[in-house]
Amino acid sequence: MNASVTWDHGLTFAGTADSGFVVNLGSDPSVGGDDDGFRPMELILTGLIGCTAMDVISILRKKREEVTGFRVTAEAEQADQHPHVFTKIHIHYIVEGKLVKPASVERAIELSEVRYCPAQAMLKQTVDITSSYEIVEA
DSSP: OOEEEEEEETTEEEEEETTOOEEEEOOOGGGTOOSOSBOHHHHHHHHHHHHHHHHHHHHHHHTTOEEEEEEEEEEEEEOSSTTOOEEEEEEEEEEEEESOOHHHHHHHHHHIIIIIOHHHHHHTTTSEEEEEEEEEEO
């Protein structure tokens, strides 16, 4: 996998990777940015929940669960001092569907956490990651 960022101006960059898509990177005005793109740490957090979301929905579909909506959110705490690393992350899965079995959701999350999601495998080496879920009947 390869990725690059190209400086545009100030603290604004355009990031791209092998997929060819472009994402704008920016920073807060309080540190000299123009508030015109994702913060790098936001991308790390988004990458983590995107990774686990893809695992969980794939597993639920293989289990033939009737999922009609699915969303994953995350709340992260960061250290007060530089380099402001993540210290805690909580991932919350919201599964909407018809008669979705809690055991299926729990197993899908477990498999993502311990086997499939490389982002989670990497981050859990240094960050306390917890999770929860809810099932919303459609």
